[in-house]
Amino acid sequence: MITAFISSAIPLGVPLLYGSTGEIVTEKSGHLNLGIPGIMYVGGIGGVIGAFLYELACGNDIANMNPALAILIPLLCSIGGAILMGLLYSFLTVTLRVNQNVTGLALTTFGIGLGNFFGGSLIKLVDSDMPSIVLTKTSSFFRASLPFADDLGWFGEIFLSHDFLTYLSIVVALVVSFVLNRTRVGLNLRAVGENPATADAAGIHVTRYKYVATCLGSAIAGLGGLQYVMAYANGVWSNDAFGDRGWMAIALVIFALWKPTMAIFGSFLFGALCNANNYINGLGDATQELFKMLPYVVTIIVLVITSMRKKREHQPPQGLGLPYFREER
Amino acid sequence: MATQAAIELRNITKTFGHVVANKNVSLTVARGEILSILGENGSGKTTLMNMISGIYFPDEGEIFIDGKEAVITSPKDAFDYKIGMIHQHFKLVDVFSATENIVLGLNEAGKYNLEAAEDRVKTICERYGFEVEPKKKVYTMSVSEKQTVEIIKVLYRGADILILDEPTAVLTPQETQKLFAVLRRMRDDGKAIIIITHKLHEVLSLSDRVAVLRKGEYIGTVNTAETNEAELTEMMVGKKIELNIHRSEPKNTVPRLEVHHIDCTNREGVLVLDDVSFTANSGEILGIAGIAGSGQRELLEAIAGLQKLDSGAVLYNNPQTGNMDNLCSKTPLQIRELGVRLSFVPEDRLGMGLVGNMDIVDNMMLRSYTKGKGVFLERKPPKELAEHIIDELEVVTPGVNTPVRRLSGGNVQKVLVGREIAAAPTVFMAAYPVRGLDINSSYTIYNLLNQQKEQGVAVIFVGEDLDVLLELCDRILVIGSGRVNGIVDARTATKEEIGLLMTKTDGGKQNG
Amino acid sequence: MADTTVKKHREPLLHIAKRDDMVWWKACLIRLSAILLALLLVGIISSLLTGEGFGGVYSIMLRGAFGRIFQGKTSLLWRFFQQTAILLCLSLAVTPAFKMRFWNCGAEGQALIGGLAAMVCMMKLGGKMPEWLLIVVIVVFSCLAGAVWGVIPALFKAHYKTNETLFTLMMNYVATQIVAYYVYLTGKGSGIIQPVSTGNLPVIAGLPYLLNILIVCVLMVVLFVYLKYSKHGYEIAVVGESQNTARYIGIRVKKVIIRTMLLSGALCGVAGLLLVAGTDHSINTNTVGGQGFTAIMVSWLGHFNPFVMALISGLVVFLRSGAGKVADSFFLNGSFADIVSGVVILFLVGCEFFIRYSVKIRRGKKGGNA
Secondary structure: OHHHHHHHHHHHHHHHHHHHHHHHHHHHOOOOOOOHHHHHHHHHHHHHHHHHHHHHHOOOOHHHOOHHHHHHHHHHHHHHHHHHHHHHHHHHHHHOOOOHHHHHHHHHHHHHHHHHHHHHHHHHHHOOOOOOEEOHHHHHHHOOOOOOHHHHHHHHHHHHOOOHHHHHHHHHHHHHHHHHHHOHHHHHHHHHHHOHHHHHHOOOOHHHHHHHHHHHHHHHHHHHHHHHHHHHOOOEEOOOOOOOHHHHHHHHHHHOOOOHHHHHHHHHHHHHHHHHHHHOOOOOHHHHHHHOOHHHHHHHHHHHHHHHOOOHHHOOOOOOOOOOOOOOO | OOOOEEEEEEEEEEEEOOEEEEEEEEEEEEOOEEEEEEOOOOOOHHHHHHHHOOOOOOOEEEEEEOOEEEOOOOHHHHHHOOEEEEOOOOOOOOOOEHHHHHHOOOOOOOOOOHHHHHHHHHHHHHHHOOOOOOOOEHHHOOHHHHHHHHHHHHHHOOOOEEEEEOOOOOOOHHHHHHHHHHHHHHHHOOOEEEEEEOOHHHHHHHOOEEEEEEOOEEEEEEEHHHOOHHHHHHHHHOOOOOOOOOOOOOOOOOEEEEEEEEEEEOOOOOEEEEEEEEEEEOOEEEEEEOOOOOOHHHHHHHHOOOOOOOEEEEEEEOOOOOOEEEOOOOOHHHHHHOOOOEEEEOOOHHHHHOOOOOEHHHHHHOOOOOOOOOOEOOOHHHHHHHHHHHHHOOOOOOOOOOEHHHOOHHHHHHHHHHHHHHOOOOEEEEEOOOOOOOHHHHHHHHHHHHHHHHOOOEEEEEOOOHHHHHHHOOEEEEEEOOEEEEEEEOOOOOHHHHHHHHOOOOHHHHOO | OOOOOOOOOOOOOEEEEEOOOOOHHHHHHHHHHHHHHHHHHHHHHHHHHHOOOHHHHHHHHHHHHHOOHHHOOOHHHHHHHHHHHHHHHHHHHHHHHHHOOOOOOOHHHHHHHHHHHHHHHHHHHOOOOOHHHHHHHHHHHHHHHHHHHHHHHHHHHHHHOOOHHHHHHHHHHHHHHHHHHHHHHHOOOOOOOOOOOOOOOOOEOOEOOHHHHHHHHHHHHHHHHHHHHEHHHHHHHHHHHOHHHHHHOOOOHHHHHHHHHHHHHHHHHHHHHHHHHHHHOOOOOOOOOOHHHHHHHHHHHOOOOHHHHHHHHHHHHHHHHHHHHHHHHOOOOOOHHHHHHHHHHHHHHHHHHHHHEEEEEOOOOOOOOO
């Protein structure tokens, strides 16, 4: 029971981890990207479209499908879609210096609209009875886990039974953490987010860093959407199913104090919270709905507690949310 | 080598919107030479240097490095030409260590290795006699330490053309001497050095040649040995002026404000005011001198009711009632309700004293908007006040409905000081009221302060230019690390004496 | 080019500079062209997707938004005004908070909770008191509920500087779950609450939406006056521009934040009330339907001016229902409307750049003949 609970919390936490790692990268460049929820949608639908087309090309027969391509095509489509959204966000906020909050919110509405539009169109295209599109074949490739995981009891179930995107999410978080803290690029990026004028005077190409960080962050976040559809949801896309995980991912960034390693811990904790209602016995339908409130309430509590601490190193990047214009007078 | 200029500017022009910041400026600097760029605030010195260091790009004109035309579009390009600039407002990341700031943006060959960089920093320190701890975080540093980090940052990049923008503004006289010694050593090393300043005696004691700018235009270059203060002033201002402040003897002084043993801790838990006591008398200007960030701001804010105090008392001798009112732990509104007429010109003009995006009328209203019955605003009296101030202080503005951020620095300050004086204060506090102002505006402000003093107001003046403090004030309180290090008679004290007092308690820490 | 030992760098091609204030009509012209450009793009996308010609697409959009007015059918037109009114009401609600630089992204939740309060009153008190009294009670409780939902983040913002953007966002979802809970509870598992006939706002002149529209019009004028001419409005502006200045002149910043969010939340509550008691007579988790987010953009695009916001609300509703009609006619997914309004909004926020900055192409310099 406990094993199953923990084991099922992990894949639920993965989209959050991708989302918050991506958001951390973006925020370190001084941009609060509230478009992440929309970008994760686009990442998800990108993967769906890629998988759909590839399945179609293979005549909907799993025997014709090449495992590498079956994974690579959705992966690239997902990342590509997310990066396009990231580019749009950077163009508006970095080049055109539009307010970041407004751009982000607009992009979220836009991204969710895109996701639902393409999702809905595909559903109509296959003429399915259910309001969803099913890509179990592709999903089976994504869900492939270590063959010996089942033989290792609870240890195997908790740590080894997951899809590769789950492990990748942890790797990505660790790599991001390493790059931020131990490399020259990371130092420069942090300087851009803290004080772009200083970074600029030090010869750092501020605009380039902001663009790259935002697009990279979007790409990482987009993978969260992909993992959700392909691994967690068994390749079933239904509109609005991804829900509000994107917002939670953004809140997690504050919880994690802008540290990807903390985000790993945080996202699995939140994964567990999202899942709690399914593992408490005897809840009625109505009470279930109340329990679904849990992650949001916990997020709020976390926000409040974090804001009460005042340590200098635990503050958001100083330039967060502010546009940079070199010739400001 | 000696004949060829390290850097030459030809007919540089730069405009911002309608403002011409530089017009047809040409000048040269040779290696092994220190060139001063002299000009009033707003004369375009910084803009000109920003074009050499790649922050701005000139609209017209050319820059030559070692005789060859150079295009500098970004600070990175400037580094490639071995140009390094030390900005007046330090370009440092607060949460980084000294070394992290120094290697920022570099693309050194090999692995990223902070320890190796720290060793190199230490080597540079030894060579020029700097004292900086490579691992120290910038937000815990004093101003002179930060400046040292900036200089090392430039040297680390191998710069041999150095630009320093107003480097002495935040230093004590002793620290200034130390800096000059370093600069001379660098000059003897064969580096070309440009120093921006508006202080004449520094120009004369340090530089080989002086280039003068006035209102964005290049006036000329003279050899320091062949000039004097009067000539330079004339070049700088455009006319012969008397730079004397008329100081009258204080009359009918009574203690107006008594500060007793106040302590104040800031949000980070640092003690910023430590057992501060003094008395401000009516009809007298009390100067406050100290290194920037030694507690001056907190002190004034404490009196104005903007800082929570840990202990102590601020007593106000109310001339109307004859009572001693304690202002401690009262809000600005409660202080006003007590009938205390206290005016305050804060250091941060557009961030605290005024609202940049509001027009002059609405800024006048800041002090008076609660007046009048009902829930609605009365815009008529503040409009009249705005018109009066524009008239009286000769504020240059398109109209009363212009947002104040659109005005020049001097005019912004006139609006702020004018509003504060209009409240007919009994205590008038001003923090760095002439910072960034041109000479004429500065003297307007000095005259206004003197007028207040003659009308029996207790004036408290926080300044950074010790020469001005000594000329303007009656007594000078020297503050260091939140403590009162001494109160001296401004008529007899010397600059060096005050400089020593400024660093008295923790002299070791302040050396850079 | 002569040989140089130093690296040759390219001159920047574009020169961007901050503008002084632009003349208002020029600014309007830029915004108008942005809208037209966006509409053109929308037209192209629609044509490509549907195969319908340009003119056809636009006429379907017009018909979708306003209906066949010329044939004397006004029901769609009234619906247009009703929807505009609701969006405007939410936009008005978030405006005081925005002016104070408090990112109230919780209009959705505040309206939903206000609507829920109305619903609960309608169901529990309906028939137990005179209808007029019931409506008064509904109004009071809706406003109160919205205000409470708005003030919770404000309290924490004022005292601990808790990030209000995420706090208010999370409050939306808490509100949604509470409504879901209530719907399951009273809907007896069906997940639907049947429309209730008690406590409905009165219908005037036989037009079901007229009262809603009038209420919002009044709110629009009142809010304009409040922000521009009242002492409270002035305090909000000062706090928004600079909290330091506010402290300096003795404004109690915490009090202003809390008071303004009470107002903002209460106005959202009114929007919820109009939706539940004035329109649907029922509630579900989708009653506000994401308009709380759109309202944020409307408020921003309207530069906090209620009258401009009314125009923008109209534009957004027009796009939404027009594109909805296009999607309907050609069997496209309904989210097409979100994409269309998204495109126009992105164009509109983007064009502000050209109002605040001027871009000049730098003249290339002739030869290096120095």
